[in-house]
Amino acid sequence: MTALLSVLLALSLPSALLCLLTPLLHRPPFAAVLTRVLPFFIPSPDVSAANKDNKLHSALSRLVQLDYAFPGLFPAIGFAILAAWLTGAAVGAARDVFLQRGFKGRDLLKPRRRSDHFIPETMGLPAACITILLLYLFIPFRYVSPSTFSTADGGLSGATRAAFLYKGYYKGYGPHLFTALPRPSALRINPRQIAENLGVGIKSVAALSPSTQQALNPDGGWSGDLAGRADLPHHELAAFLGACLSLSSATMLGFLDDVFDIRWRYKLPIPLVSSVPLLVVYYTGGGGTHVVVPGFLKSLIGGGLIDLGPLYYLYISLLSTFCTNSINILAGINGVEVGQALVIALSLVVNDLLYLDERAGEVGSRSSVELVGRHLFSLSLLVPFVGTCIGLLYWNRYPSRVFIGDTFCYFAGQMLAVAGVLGHFSKTLLLFFLPQIFNFLLSCPQLFGLVYCPRHRVPHVDAETMGLHPSLAIFGAKPQKGLQRGEGKAGFKASLTAVILRIFELLRLAALVRVPEEEAGSVDLNGIKGGERSKSAKGKGRVIACTNLTILNAILVMRGSRPRPDLARADELPILAAEFGIPVPSAAQPSSTTTTTTIAGTALSAEDEAALRRKLRKLCEGGRSSNKEGAVKVSEFGLWVYVMGVQVVGSVLAFSVRYWLAPVVFPHF
Incomplete structure (x- = not known):
């Protein structure tokens, strides 16, 4: 290449x-x-x-x-x-x-x-x-x-x-063309220099003819007039x-x-x-x-x-x-x-x-x-x-x-x-x-604080298949004061967030991660009570996370790629485990031969972290094999092609609006 x-x-x-x-x-x-x-x-x-x-x-x-x-x-x-x-x-x-x-x-x-x-x-x-x-x-x-x-x-x-050249007012092609082409004067006549030479005001110079001005200013205004050259x-x-x-x-x-x-x-x-x-x-x-x-x-x-x-x-x-x-x-x-x-x-x-x-x-x-x-x-x-x-x-x-x-x-x-x-x-x-x-x-919703916004919102990747999956914004990663009460300004914010996320889910712009909820009187992080949830969410469970709200993740959701909680960052695993009811393993003391990961104040060994990821994966897949035939796989290069396709479609739409729709909506005034 x-x-x-x-x-x-x-x-x-x-x-x-x-x-x-x-x-x-x-x-x-x-x-x-x-x-x-x-x-x-x-x-x-x-x-x-x-x-x-x-x-x-x-x-x-x-x-x-x-x-x-x-x-x-x-x-x-x-x-x-x-x-x-x-x-x-x-x-x-x-x-x-x-x-x-x-x-x-x-x-x-x-x-x-x-x-x-x-x-x-x-x-x-x-x-x-x-x-x-x-x-x-x-x-x-x-x-x-x-x-x-x-x-x-x-x-x-x-x-x-261009018309002068096209009509053929020159013979041959060489030095004669430069002299044959009509040209303006090289330098601007400097009225300030003329006024200084005559000892009069600048207004008096305007009454002089151009030929007189040129004669009184033979250097063509070389003296550094800020007006500059006339032909530029x-x-x-x-x-x-x-x-x-x-x-x-x-x-x-x-x-x-x-x-x-x-x-x-x-x-x-x-x-x-x-x-x-x-x-x-x-x-x-x-x-x-x-x-x-x-x-x-x-x-x-x-x-x-x-x-x-x-x-x-x-x-x-x-x-x-x-x-x-x-x-x-x-x-x-x-x-x-x-x-x-x-x-x-x-x-x-x-x-x-x-x-x-x-x-x-x-x-x-x-x-x-x-x-x-x-x-x-x-x-x-x-x-x-x-x-x-x-x-x-x-x-x-x-x-x-x-x-x-x-x-x-x-x-x-x-x-x-x-x-x-x-x-x-x-x-x-x-x-x-x-x-x-x-x-x-x-x-x-993430930029203005309605939904938790992690530092990196890039998609997750499965190391086995190298396929991409939508990354998650986990609500429990940043709990908000007053959200559990569902009252006042915090309650309104939670209700607004729930409505926006469900609209995005309906349009397939985002995917929501839910867990079963048995207590009817509890309130989830979206501020919706259990009884209301059973009607609005049709028993799907309590929302604990959503895919990050970017066009990259939206394309993956539209293509059918599911979010994978087991691919979350290491510091988010205990939060997800607690939401799903999975016990977090007790951490062993770090040693010189054991690789450990510090998570929310708890040090997990690499083995415990891997076991926790396997449990989350099995729970989210419902016991199904992740490598079954027909599974959706979008590679990083494939996602890049999709994004560039969206950009090209956007440009085609822009040309259509500018040269077809705009003259109709905005007729000549």
């Missing part, structure tokens, strides 16, 4: 180089060099020199035409190829260094590995750093290339320049630098989280800090704060738009927080964090490409010049990020050889948020997070 990847990357490097040099193809000496080199890469059935020249001329002119219509697109593709190659190489080279520095952990879903087998963690850091560095290198290719001209001072739009998109460049600043801060904060293991209560608002440059750039760019209302509400509000004002900036900040944490929450198996980020990024790239039209602004075009610029900006961020995800997924896929840590989750979420907000499609961005939104809503 490594050799195949190396061959593919080696074959892609020439195409990456060609993409990077596309903005310079028409400038000497690149044009003369490519005229001699490119024919070797262009197969032709006709060996005549004239036909070769025509094909070469057609290929080069088409490349330059597309580059002028969509500036920065080809360099972004080239940097994506470099990002995939550099990320794979950097992660492979840094693994041992991270292990030596103590950034390591065990894979909980690989029980057959030795206890001293560690995997390097926080490997999202080199991937994020490489992406940010490549974005820095992308700046001159996008904002200093000949295709980057503004429409002011005689500049032409991308579509106009200054705000777009500022937005790009602001995006890089947000990504850098998100990477730094994610790395701090990996190092210091910040608690959730402090971790949630961290992305708000990274979104500050994003908000400032959006505000200075005159970003809109209006939202379109459904057609049936137009008559009620007197129009099709509502100005949210400052609330819209609050929405942007919360969107950044959601994108970051949603990728972090949907985790637990090899490759799922990188995989979901890759699918979302590819979906956004496809969405951006739908708006690229060489005839933008003309009659019959499906897009406008403004829309093309917005989505080109988004592509300049997302396309290199796709390459980074591919290179990182090579190491993080099943069986994972590296763990990416919270660093990549912060970085990936911030990247997607920045592309959506600065590309001015933040509401469309949310549609591609439908699986993450569903996972967040499903997890709310």
Whole structure:
């Protein structure tokens, strides 16, 4: 597999180089060099020199035409190829260094590995750093290339320049093309410098003709005017630098989280800090704060738009927080964090490409010049990020050889948020997070304290079959004061929890673990009396645990995989044994030759722990063999495929809502 990847990357490097040099193809000496080199890469059935020249001329002119219509697109593709190659190489080279520095952990879903087998963690850091560095290198290719001209001072739009090339206003392909293309003035006339030379106010300079201003300012404003060059998109460049600043801060904060293991209560608002440059750039760019209302509400509000004002900036900040944490929450198996980020990024790239039209602004075009610029900006961020995800997924896929840590989750979420907000499609961005939104809503009972939330909610694995089973949230692991009385605020909370869990059970989003209850007057941990339980639960017993409320466990429940209490953590075994009425073995004193496990203040030997697990397994299976024919088995890789399928279905649904349902519900105002 490594050799195949190396061959593919080696074959892609020439195409990456060609993409990077596309903005310079028409400038000497690149044009003369490519005229001699490119024919070797262009197969032709006709060996005549004239036909070769025509094909070469057609290929080069088409490349330059597309580059002028969509500036920065080809360099972004080239940097994506470099990002995939550099990320794979950097992660492979840094693994041992991270292990030596103590950034390591065990894979909980690989029980057959030795206890001293560690995997390097926080490997999202080199991937994020490489992406940010490549974005820095992308700046001159996008904002200093000949295709980057503004429409002011005689500049032409991308579509106009493309039309100029397409109509054939040049002969041949070489240095003549650079001089034939209409160009604006190189530098902005500096009114402050002219006013200083004349000893007058700046207002007086405005009355002078442009020719007089140019004559009085022969250096063209070289003196360092902050207004800068007239032919550069200054705000777009500022937005790009602001995006890089947000990504850098998100990477730094994610790395701090990996190092210091910040608690959730402090971790949630961290992305708000990274979104500050994003908000400032959006505000200075005159970003809109209006939202379109459904057609049936137009008559009620007197129009099709509502100005949210400052609330819209609050929405942007919360969107950044959601994108970051949603990728972090949907985790637990090899490759799922990188995989979901890759699918979302590819979906956004496809969405951006739908708006690229060489005839933008003309009659019959499906897009406008403004829309093309917005989505080109988004592509300049997302396309290199796709390459980074591919290179990182090579190491993080099943069986994972590296763990990416919270660093990549912060970085990936911030990247997607920045592309959506600065590309001015933040509401469309949310549609591609439908699986993450569903996972967040499903997890709310645990995130907000209605259901006990253990530190790790990853599925359990059977060491014999390597099949996955839903992990459990055991209510007795964290008893709540006042819950047994079933009264007051605690009683209402318990009743609400019971209703939510039974709805989830009905929808097959969760599975409940019950034990027989004989005392009719007792109250279980959900606050339901025994008499009421016999009616509502149909005699199934008292609920003592439920599967952890994540989309990973929900998929396992839907596939028919049952929760296995015997696979619970060692510190949870005595709680489950007490709930099922199984006596906990008396612990022997630990010795130098006996392996022991400390559980709830009691030390159990390895033999007693194994015996307790066997009793729980036999009790839960009702004496049936666990290896019977037809038993459901979902492997870790199979679960990853299911999750990626859900993510792809979510993207298809997002496209359907955006381009089919939205025009119906939100007609043009």
